[in-house]
Amino acid sequence: MSMSSEETTSRAPDATAPQARPESQGEVVMNLWRGDAEGGEFVEYVMPAQEGEVVLDVIHRVQATAAPDLACRWNCKAGKCGSCSAEINGKPSLMCMTRMDTLPVGEPVTVAPMRAFPIIRDLVTDVSYNYEVAKRIPAFTPRPKTNDEMKVGGYRMAQIDVERSQEMRKCIECFLCQDVCHVIRDHEENKTAYAGPRFFARSAELEMHPLDTIDRREILQQEQGLGKCNITKCCTEVCPEHIKITDNAIIPLKERVVDASYDPIAWLGRKIRRRVKGTVAEAAAAAPAQGPAAVQPPPPAAPAHGIPAPDGFAPVAAQPDSQD
Amino acid sequence: MTTTDLYETHEYDVVIVGAGGAGLRAAIESRAKGLSTAVVTKSLLGKAHTVMAEGGVAAALGNVYEEDNWKTHFRDTMRGGKMLNNWRMAQLHAQESADRVRELEEWGALFDRTKDGLILQRDFGGHRYARLAHIGDRTGLELIRTLQQKAVADGIEVFMETKVLRLVQDTDGVVSGVVAYRRPTGEFVVFKAKSVILATGGVGKSWMYTSNSWEGTGDGHAMALWAGADLIDMECVQFHPTGMVWPLSVRGILVTEGVRGDGGVLRNSEGQRFMFDYIPPMFQAETADSEDEADRWYDDHTAGRRPPELLPRDEVARSINSEVKAGRGSPHGGVFLDIASRRSAEDIRRRLPSMYHQFKELAGVDITAEPMEVGPTCHYIMGGVRVEADTTQTTRAGLFAAGEVAGGMHGSNRLGGNSLSDLIVFGRRAGIGASEYAEGRSGNFTLDEGQITGAIEAALAPFARESGENPYEIHQDLQATMQSLVGIIRTGPELEEALVKIEELEDRATRIAVKGGQQYNPGWNLTTDLPAMLTVSKCTALGALERKESRGGQTRDDYPKPDPEMGKVNFVERISSSEVEIGAGGNPSVRSITVTPEPIPQMPDELRALLEEAV
Ligand SMILES: Cc1cc2nc3c(=O)[nH]c(=O)nc-3n(C[C@H](O)[C@H](O)[C@H](O)COP(=O)(O)OP(=O)(O)OC[C@H]3O[C@@H](n4cnc5c(N)ncnc54)[C@H](O)[C@@H]3O)c2cc1C
Ligand code: SF4
Ligand code: SF4
Ligand code: FES
Numbered sequence: 001m002s003m004s005s006e007e008t009t010s011r012a013p014d015a016t017a018p019q020a021r022p023e024s025q026g027e028v029v030m031n032l033w034r035g036d037a038e039g040g041e042f043v044e045y046v047m048p049a050q051e052g053e054v055v056l057d058v059i060h061r062v063q064a065t066a067a068p069d070l071a072c073r074w075n076c077k078a079g080k081c082g083s084c085s086a087e088i089n090g091k092p093s094l095m096c097m098t099r100m101d102t103l104p105v106g107e108p109v110t111v112a113p114m115r116a117f118p119i120i121r122d123l124v125t126d127v128s129y130n131y132e133v134a135k136r137i138p139a140f141t142p143r144p145k146t147n148d149e150m151k152v153g154g155y156r157m158a159q160i161d162v163e164r165s166q167e168m169r170k171c172i173e174c175f176l177c178q179d180v181c182h183v184i185r186d187h188e189e190n191k192t193a194y195a196g197p198r199f200f201a202r203s204a205e206l207e208m209h210p211l212d213t214i215d216r217r218e219i220l221q222q223e224q225g226l227g228k229c230n231i232t233k234c235c236t237e238v239c240p241e242h243i244k245i246t247d248n249a250i251i252p253l254k255e256r257v258v259d260a261s262y263d264p265i266a267w268l269g270r271k272i273r274r275r276v277k278g279t280v281a282e283a284a285a286a287a288p289a290q291g292p293a294a295v296q297p298p299p300p301a302a303p304a305h306g307i308p309a310p311d312g313f314a315p316v317a318a319q320p321d322s323q324d
Numbered sequence: 325m326t327t328t329d330l331y332e333t334h335e336y337d338v339v340i341v342g343a344g345g346a347g348l349r350a351a352i353e354s355r356a357k358g359l360s361t362a363v364v365t366k367s368l369l370g371k372a373h374t375v376m377a378e379g380g381v382a383a384a385l386g387n388v389y390e391e392d393n394w395k396t397h398f399r400d401t402m403r404g405g406k407m408l409n410n411w412r413m414a415q416l417h418a419q420e421s422a423d424r425v426r427e428l429e430e431w432g433a434l435f436d437r438t439k440d441g442l443i444l445q446r447d448f449g450g451h452r453y454a455r456l457a458h459i460g461d462r463t464g465l466e467l468i469r470t471l472q473q474k475a476v477a478d479g480i481e482v483f484m485e486t487k488v489l490r491l492v493q494d495t496d497g498v499v500s501g502v503v504a505y506r507r508p509t510g511e512f513v514v515f516k517a518k519s520v521i522l523a524t525g526g527v528g529k530s531w532m533y534t535s536n537s538w539e540g541t542g543d544g545h546a547m548a549l550w551a552g553a554d555l556i557d558m559e560c561v562q563f564h565p566t567g568m569v570w571p572l573s574v575r576g577i578l579v580t581e582g583v584r585g586d587g588g589v590l591r592n593s594e595g596q597r598f599m600f601d602y603i604p605p606m607f608q609a610e611t612a613d614s615e616d617e618a619d620r621w622y623d624d625h626t627a628g629r630r631p632p633e634l635l636p637r638d639e640v641a642r643s644i645n646s647e648v649k650a651g652r653g654s655p656h657g658g659v660f661l662d663i664a665s666r667r668s669a670e671d672i673r674r675r676l677p678s679m680y681h682q683f684k685e686l687a688g689v690d691i692t693a694e695p696m697e698v699g700p701t702c703h704y705i706m707g708g709v710r711v712e713a714d715t716t717q718t719t720r721a722g723l724f725a726a727g728e729v730a731g732g733m734h735g736s737n738r739l740g741g742n743s744l745s746d747l748i749v750f751g752r753r754a755g756i757g758a759s760e761y762a763e764g765r766s767g768n769f770t771l772d773e774g775q776i777t778g779a780i781e782a783a784l785a786p787f788a789r790e791s792g793e794n795p796y797e798i799h800q801d802l803q804a805t806m807q808s809l810v811g812i813i814r815t816g817p818e819l820e821e822a823l824v825k826i827e828e829l830e831d832r833a834t835r836i837a838v839k840g841g842q843q844y845n846p847g848w849n850l851t852t853d854l855p856a857m858l859t860v861s862k863c864t865a866l867g868a869l870e871r872k873e874s875r876g877g878q879t880r881d882d883y884p885k886p887d888p889e890m891g892k893v894n895f896v897e898r899i900s901s902s903e904v905e906i907g908a909g910g911n912p913s914v915r916s917i918t919v920t921p922e923p924i925p926q927m928p929d930e931l932r933a934l935l936e937e938a939v
Binding site for chain 1: 375678
């Protein structure tokens with residue numbers, strides 16, 4: 001029906017047919033954590049280097065050849081699902097979005113599981129803590145539709161009013177921010193009373209949602225440990241979606257919690273007024289002494305599951321956060 | 325919950341396999357009906373393939389073009405599918421998708437807005453009007469997160485990283501549960517249910533270059549077939565025209581059609597907008613014949629006809645293939661997709677943020693300054709489990725199917741955006757259908773114990789082999805076979821060669837030796853995926869051999885035209901009713917699959933009239 005006559009007469013190879021892999025360009029040395037809840041060690045795998053590869057590609061080649069049972073979680077290999085989180089040369093990163101050629105040439109690449117969560121096996125951790133926290137966040141509860149909205153069928157919201165929440169909704173739930181946050185990374189005991197940056201972003205998203213009607217401030221303060229966050233911004237630094245978790249979620253939430261001192265009328269006033277007054281983040285940015293320099297994170301304790309940090313790596317939580 | 329030495333058992337009214345858009349939407353509905361509902365998924369909640377969808381969800385909301393309505397959406401869907409669609413599914417889909425999209429908003433989804441504050445819609449191939457509700461280019465993420473958060477709020481139980489191996493029937497042959505294993509521990513688990521919904525997604529991982537995630541191994545298609553259900557039109561596989569081609573490691577990753585909907589154009593190595601040379605007669609009346617006319621259309625659809633870059637996907641993919649073959653391709657074997665010269669850098673970053681990052685981070689290309697290199701990638705299967713349109717019931721009692729795993733809705737070619745809408749329309753209908761079935765059934769039935777222990781023993785067998793085949797190598801060989809012999813352009817002899825190779829691969833798959841333990845073992849997991857991949861590959865190759873014509877996602881070099889007679893039939897695949905051979909994983913062998921042409925359901929005259937309306 002739509003074939004050109006040329007296609008019907010001569011058959012040349014299909015443009016999508018497999019092509020040969022490119023020539024290998026030297027070798028890469030991978031130090032991969034192998035082990036389970038009982039313990040383990042870094043094991044070295046040497047693979048031929050190939051152009052344009054990401055860390056996950058090399059791990060797949062290790063699985064297909066040297067270690068078929070090497071556990072590693074991934075789904076999309078396109079930075080969209082947030083499954084393949086790990087610590088690459090000590091930095092919490094997505095394995096599928098870390099190109100090999102961005103890592104120091106000629107040095108071994110170290111890949112360890114996320115440190116803040118219990119190990120299942122090899123590079124796979126038990127992230128169920130995050131799913132438990134999600135269950136405790138009061139659900140989205142929209143206001144009723146107006147008469148006009150009933151008529152047109154859908155809600156009316158201006159683009160400018162949805163953008164703040166849309167930023168938070170870019171989150172792919174990779175939990176790298178949770179992993180890096182020292183409040184739980186170094187203090188297992190905090191997990192029962194701390195939601196973590198991912199879920200502060202979730203609450204901020206609901207708080208800023210033009211339709212939502214619930215006041216979550218007391219829960220944030222009393223049950224989710226918002227006060228424990230000392231704005232180190234490490235979470236923002238590792239977020240692969242470039243969500244400004246600290247500036248655009250946590251600081252505005254802190255501001256609201258303190259500022260309105262649980263006065264429901266004032267809170268409602270803010271919810272309604274913020275559209276006219278500009279965004280809460282703008283207000284927060286103008287506020288003094290909230291900057292990261294004002295707070296120093298405590299020194300990190302020993303890793304939760306005993307995996308030694310690779311040589312020369314300063315744990316992320318202790319890094320000064322200059323860029324933002 | 326009860327436990328034996330071999331497995332634990334959980335009981336629910338409705339069990340849903342799959343936590344993508346279709347599975348979660350089904351679960352929400354069945355829970356709302358007051359039935360106990362569990363979702364079983366082989367990855368973590370929120371990671372299903374649906375999360376990758378980019379461009380949007382199609383629904384005739386009429387927010388951008390008031391003229392739009394379900395009738396036009398129905399017409400576009402049927403024409404895009406080259407009339408092979410199940411008309412009733414296409415009708416229900418067109419009628420209900422707008423309500424389903426608005427419902428997402430009531431559950432918290434935040435779509436991009438029009439100036440009037442309503443849901444914004446964008447242009448996509450084959451849709452007459454701007455019809456795709458979207459959030460930048462991450463619509464699937466918004467859809468899955470909204471449904472996930474709603475499901476959590478509704479208290480639906482989700483069994484994560486639990487891979488279903490086989491459907492289980494009761495002693496009367498009614499599908500009454502599934503047998504699965506938990507990836508983190510390697511332990512087996514049985515779910516007993518009054519009805520089961522399959523929402524397992526697609527099959528792309530049998531090809532080498534695909535936009536699909538690792539989950540796309542056709543488990544649901546294969547399990548339905550093994551349990552005696554019919555599959556239809558498995559030869560209809562969509563190759564999306566624009567996948568990344570470079571670097572090789574990311575070859576196949578999708579470049580959303582939204583790039584073209586938002587003004588991006590395709591050029592060959594000579595800088596020519598070649599799509600003007602490939603406008604098929606069926607679409608000539610509605611497609612621009614000059615660049616000027618096409619460019620006027622973007623701002624005002626009444627000022628010119630639509631650009632040929634927005635023809636249905638099968639047309640665009642074949643055209644790219646022809647340009648590359650004619651030696652006018654890009655350096656790495658694709659063509660150029662150029663939006664840099666057509667839209668401002670700021671617009672591109674705002675409207676296509678994840679494309680911007682994807683190219684920047686994976687290919688080192690700045691799409692606001694340079695063109696992208698793109699080529700066809702295996703994307704979607706139109707064929708699937710044969711279902712009854714209104715209830716999604718399969719041909720097997722107790723079994724329902726929705727989403728990509730179900731066949732019929734999209735005919736031989738799916739329009740962009742029509743999958744996400746399919747998920748929410750038929751996910752909901754599956755929830756209703758399966759609930760009603762469950763309510764009509766007493767809880768007093770007994771699972772066929774032999775099926776359970778059979779599946780578990782077969783899954784464990786590869787551990788007992790000291791040495792044997794490597795599952796990764798079999799997978800790679802299957803991908804190479806499907807890519808080169810059952811790809812975008814097919815021929816009879818090559819398909820026959822593929823069928824032989826698939827049988828050889830199945831033999832090898834029965835000899836796999838798995839190393840390591842049962843706990844989170846990817847080699848073992850792949851071993852359990854392979855029987856399904858081999859089964860669906862066989863179905864695709866077999867259907868492609870029998871459908872001696874070119875139509876949508878089935879292009880035969882030796883039968884380059886559509887054949888009106890073939891357009892009246894579905895190719896139905898099922899396990900032969902005579903002696904069944906056993907193949908890999910203890911499942912029916914690919915050698916036992918048969919294919920039969922059967923007439924497609926006849927459309928009522930009033931709907932047929934819609935199709936003939938002037939453009
Ligand atoms: C990159 C990309 C972009 C796309 N963009 C769009 C778009 O813009 N618009 C559009 O309409 N469509 C788009 N599509 C198509 C669309 O995303 C898919 O067709 C759709 O998401 C499929 O949804 P589903 O619910 O049927 O299954 P999936 O989302 O694929 O989910 C399948 C579920 O089944 C589970 N599962 C599978 N097998 C088993 C098993 N054996 N045991 C347990 N669980 C199992 C999986 O874990 C998963 O939870 C796109 C597809 C891709 C690849
Ligand atoms: S700013 Fe620092 S302390 Fe606060 S959530 Fe982020 S990482 Fe944790
Ligand atoms: S906020 Fe960013 S880092 Fe945290 S889970 Fe979401 S995407 Fe990951
Ligand atoms: S595999 Fe999906 S984000 Fe890496």
